[in-house]
Amino acid sequence: MRRTFTDFTIEVDMKRPDFLRSRGNGQRNLLLGRAVAELAADLHHLDSIQREVFVDGAWRPHIRSDWASSGADYSDSSQLLIEGQQVMQDWEHPLMRKLAENACLHKGDILEVGFGMGISAGYVQDCGVRSHTIIEINKGVAERFEDWRAQRPGADIRLAFGGWQDVIDDLGQFDGILYDTYPTDEDEFVKTLGPKVVTLAATFFPAAAAHLRPGGIFSYYTNEIDSLSRAHQRLLLEHFSSFTVELVRDLRPPADCTYWWADRMAAVTAYK
Structure with missing residues (x-):
């Protein structure tokens, strides 16, 4: 499955023929489509808020063992x-x-x-x-x-x-x-x-x-x-x-x- 959005493309390359196995392609495509749509919505939202509300932050030093x-x-x-x-x-x-x-x-x-x-x-x-x-x-x-x-x-x-x-x-x-x-x-x-x-x-x-x-x-x-x-x-x-x-x-x-x-x-x- 490949979906192209305004700012990016999401492609799912199925490695197993029985992954999300169902009685027909319709059900499988529906489940995949929902997952891809949710990922796309998350990415769009993160992009919008990082421009509005993120502060700079910084690199964290390593934690020792004591x-x-x-x-x-x-x-x-x-x-x-x-x-x-x-x-x-x-x-x-x-x-x-x-x-x-x-x-x-x-x-x-x-x-x-x-x-x-x-x-x-x-x-x-x-x-x-x-x-x-x-x-x-x-x-x-x-x-x-x-x-x-x-x-x-x-x-x-x-x-x-x-x-x-x-x-x-x-x-x-x-x-x-x-x-x-x-x-x-x-x-x-x-x-x-x-x-x-x-x-x-x-x-x-x-x-x-x-x-x-x-x-x-x-x-x-x-x-x-x-x-x-x-x-x-x-x-x-x-x-x-x-x-x-x-x-x-x-x-x-x-x-x-x-x-x-x-x-x-x-x-x-x-x-x-």
């Missing part, structure tokens, strides 16, 4: 750096507020993966939750967490120190989970941000589903601009009963932000 013990640099109050990597910046406040509000809908027991600058953690506390458990792997960030917790006497706030893969099975069940973390070494960076991965949070989907109570909520963001790909949706529905997507608009990452390059993100809420 992320857990690397120093957390909070010297610039507007951002957190680890190993020279921009991990979080204060322009994320609107996004973190939305994720926290979604995760805390039931105001029960909340698990947050990743502390960072404590932005989302502060919004979780504002929601008046019953308990708040935070997983954090970096020692410097964990020290920052202790200072943050000391300012909230009487609140049930706990730290689970380590990688989420290592500690989550000891933490029980939750009413809401907020996921905002970052690859901890170069191998994980490649695996989680490679072309075959639908979203950074995808590796956490099974754990989130396993540690949510019935009706529980999983909240995360995705770098897809205004929708979720078919592959992303299929993966979500393998682990959750339903989901909603909201755009958080008017974000203002600076031009030298190395981990995001547009003025909007999609906040995803998945329901067990």
Whole structure:
């Protein structure tokens, strides 16, 4: 199948005669046509928004293998750096507020993966939750967490120190989970941000589903601009009963932000 559009041509070269096998060519061509049309629509949309809303961005330095013990640099109050990597910046406040509000809908027991600058953690506390458990792997960030917790006497706030893969099975069940973390070494960076991965949070989907109570909520963001790909949706529905997507608009990452390059993100809420 070959389809020519205004700005490009898409050609599908079938390598197997039984690929998308059907009783007739009509059904096969319909399925192929839909897939090609969706790809074309995505490309046209990405072209239009990159001219309207993308910021410059920059090249990211490599991550070494000792992320857990690397120093957390909070010297610039507007951002957190680890190993020279921009991990979080204060322009994320609107996004973190939305994720926290979604995760805390039931105001029960909340698990947050990743502390960072404590932005989302502060919004979780504002929601008046019953308990708040935070997983954090970096020692410097964990020290920052202790200072943050000391300012909230009487609140049930706990730290689970380590990688989420290592500690989550000891933490029980939750009413809401907020996921905002970052690859901890170069191998994980490649695996989680490679072309075959639908979203950074995808590796956490099974754990989130396993540690949510019935009706529980999983909240995360995705770098897809205004929708979720078919592959992303299929993966979500393998682990959750339903989901909603909201755009958080008017974000203002600076031009030298190395981990995001547009003025909007999609906040995803998945329901067990």
